[in-house]
Amino acid sequence: MEFITQISEQYGGGVFLLAVFVLLVGAIAKWRLFSKCDQPGLAAFIPGWDLIVICEIVGRPKSHAILFLIPIFNIYFLLRIVIELVQSFGKNSMVDYIFALVFNVFYILNMALAYNEVYYGPVYGHSVSEIQERKARYAPAA
Secondary structure, three states, X not given: OHHHHHHHHHHXXXXXXXXXXXXXXXXXXXXXXXXXXXXXXXXXXXXXXXXXXXXXXXXXXXXXXXXXXXOOHHHHHHHHHHHHHHHHOOOOOHHHHHHHHHOHHHHHHHHHHOOOOOOOOXXXXXXXXXXXXXXXXXXXXX
């Protein structure tokens, strides 16, 4: 509790409330995203388990969640996982990648809440042509 008081005194209560708000929105976005991918939504609120579930969503082995513990490499791995997560929802343009990396929490919230966003399955270890075929198979008939 002392830690929270120190942050509040040093930076003001508004910054602390903003940080709590962004963390809450991020957790709710992950919960909805996990539900959309037929994964347990409760995992969004449990650190460590959420990384394992994200690895399952993108098709990586569960053991890859340990790679987040390696300093410096974890930054690269986080960027890679975010891009693979976006690809799992059929987003393959550079603009989508940049938006997902810059506006991470809000982009994932958008993917989670949008009715037209469909989870196409894992992308790790699959070629681009396989992913495009899978996306075409799920596309609604015109």
